[in-house]
Amino acid sequence: MKALFDLLPALLFFIVLKMYDVFAATAVAMAAGLIQITWLKLQNKLEIIHILTTVMIVVFGGLTLYLQDPFYFKLKPSVIYWTFTIILFGTQWFTAKPGIQYLMESGLNLPAEGWRTMNTAWALFFFVMGFVNIYVAYYYGSHLPEEVQTERWAAFKLFGFLPITMIFAVTLMLLMSRKYDILNEESGTKPSTADNGADESSKFN
Secondary structure, three states: OHHHHHOHHHHHHHHHHHHOOHHHHHHHHHHHHHHHHHHHHHOOOOOHHHHHHHHHHHHHHHHHHHHOOOHHHHHHHHHHHHHHHHHHHHHHHHOOOOHHHHHHOOOEOOOHHHHHHHHHHHHHHHHHHHHHHHHHHHOOOOOOOHHHHHHHHHHHHHHOHHHHHHHHHHHHHHHHHHHOOOEOOOOOOOOOHHHHHHHHHHOOO
């Protein structure tokens, strides 16, 4: 449910794009993002990732509407992915513990080496996903009319990124569990890395 709520701007963008055009869809996504963070703030559930993604929606959506060019809004997911790549590598190199540990240490029991491995894996995943978005947004189906190409990109953004992230998260969890005892002794349960990864990825849309 949390992932679906985080997907609200992307879902509304896709629906309105089908009904009208990319500019109407962009405006609706911007409004949905602002409503979303307002609601989360009122519920005391607002996270920095929500603020970051909403700022990106407003900035790149504003550029798209002002310049009447969907190029900028389609670039947004890549910028968000690469921003998180920088954050994860930055925290690994310049802070006491890597960024992924701040997000997941309450549910996972890993040594420092394990956290660095997981952090690097997620950073590289986000880096690659940024280029995947570039390819789908600007090159996949480039021979088609721009409206059709944009619809394909919107569909992949909504229905492709989340499953890819879940597959990656499950695979990473399986690999980590073979090398480390990832059970957090305090919680007594194994967290769902797939759910965590899906939730985080859904916010990038």
